[in-house]
Amino acid sequence: MILDTEFNSAAQIPARECLEGAMLAEQRGFGCVWKGESNSRDPIVLLSAMAAQTGRIELGTAIYHMFGRSPVSLAIQAATLNDLSRGRLILGLGIANPTIAAWHGYEFDRPLRQLREYVDVLRQVYSGRKTEYAGDFYRVNGFKLAFDPPPYPLRVWLAALGPQMTRLAGRISDGIVINLANPPMIREIAARFREAARGADRDPDQLQVVSKIRVSIHPEIEKARRALKKVLTFYSLAYGYEALLRRMGWGQVVQSVQRAHRESGFQAAVAQIPNEMLNSVPMVAGTSIGAVHARLPEYKGAGSDRCVVAYVVSGDDSWTEIRAFVDQFDLNPVPTV
Numbered sequence: 001m002i003l004d005t006e007f008n009s010a011a012q013i014p015a016r017e018c019l020e021g022a023m024l025a026e027q028r029g030f031g032c033v034w035k036g037e038s039n040s041r042d043p044i045v046l047l048s049a050m051a052a053q054t055g056r057i058e059l060g061t062a063i064y065h066m067f068g069r070s071p072v073s074l075a076i077q078a079a080t081l082n083d084l085s086r087g088r089l090i091l092g093l094g095i096a097n098p099t100i101a102a103w104h105g106y107e108f109d110r111p112l113r114q115l116r117e118y119v120d121v122l123r124q125v126y127s128g129r130k131t132e133y134a135g136d137f138y139r140v141n142g143f144k145l146a147f148d149p150p151p152y153p154l155r156v157w158l159a160a161l162g163p164q165m166t167r168l169a170g171r172i173s174d175g176i177v178i179n180l181a182n183p184p185m186i187r188e189i190a191a192r193f194r195e196a197a198r199g200a201d202r203d204p205d206q207l208q209v210v211s212k213i214r215v216s217i218h219p220e221i222e223k224a225r226r227a228l229k230k231v232l233t234f235y236s237l238a239y240g241y242e243a244l245l246r247r248m249g250w251g252q253v254v255q256s257v258q259r260a261h262r263e264s265g266f267q268a269a270v271a272q273i274p275n276e277m278l279n280s281v282p283m284v285a286g287t288s289i290g291a292v293h294a295r296l297p298e299y300k301g302a303g304s305d306r307c308v309v310a311y312v313v314s315g316d317d318s319w320t321e322i323r324a325f326v327d328q329f330d331l332n333p334v335p336t337v
Contacts, residue, residue, distance in 0.1 A: 002031035002306035011040035017319045022050040029331030032058035034308055044077050051085035058088045062177050063159040065096035066118045067104040072143055075125035079149050087152030092177050094159030097239035126154045170196025175208035180241055183302035186211050190303035211299050212308040213282040215292050224285035227314035229273040289328040
């Protein structure tokens, strides 16, 4: 299983530290550095800086959503970044949620159909061919790149949890990105993804399943737990993810979090998260990196081809934490004599 990383899960890491973290992650042998979006720092901007300062590590968006830019604009960005990075881009896409759609002036209406069209346009434009497209959501009349497309394939991976999205990913994507699901649910999602790929006459062995585990390390374990509980509170309030947590058996906690948030605010909601919940979801609070290594075999066993080990800062000195975290991993192969 390939190990990747991410530095901006909770959106509080400065851009320069994300860049320096990526450079260090490449030295330590991580496979890819990922960056997501919602209302945090922009992925393509950061990944472009990382591409200019690294030479091997892959660069992934997890997850870019379809409401922030047209598929034509994203295809131009993807072609430019793949040219700059020599093919290291992994373009993770998702449908987001009604809140994010509203931020950009869209309705959250038939999102799977919209994403399917988005990917169609994206790939046509990236290919360099003249694009004519007439769909329910997107219309493109004669667009063509003014430069030759890069000689690297566009790898499009889709964020998926539910059955319909998972099946769509199996039919049209190069990989699936699974966020917040525990190993039993990863196994279920991965099986459905691969089954859909076979049903579309695609080889599932050529596709990849990516899971994520969030990590916080601090000598005082309660500080590490607190950092992760904030993230888990956010997901307990978020469209789609709160339903996933209910499916994992935490419905009563989700209900308590939502009630406390309505009545008393975010900090009161965080207080509703029990330690036991952290142990059952893909999050590790520890005093050393050993706690992380102990959990990783579960994700490989569930069918993950790669796992994003995303660091969540627990104190005020974010760079010291990030550097210590990455330094404790050395994933480079041992030279043979």
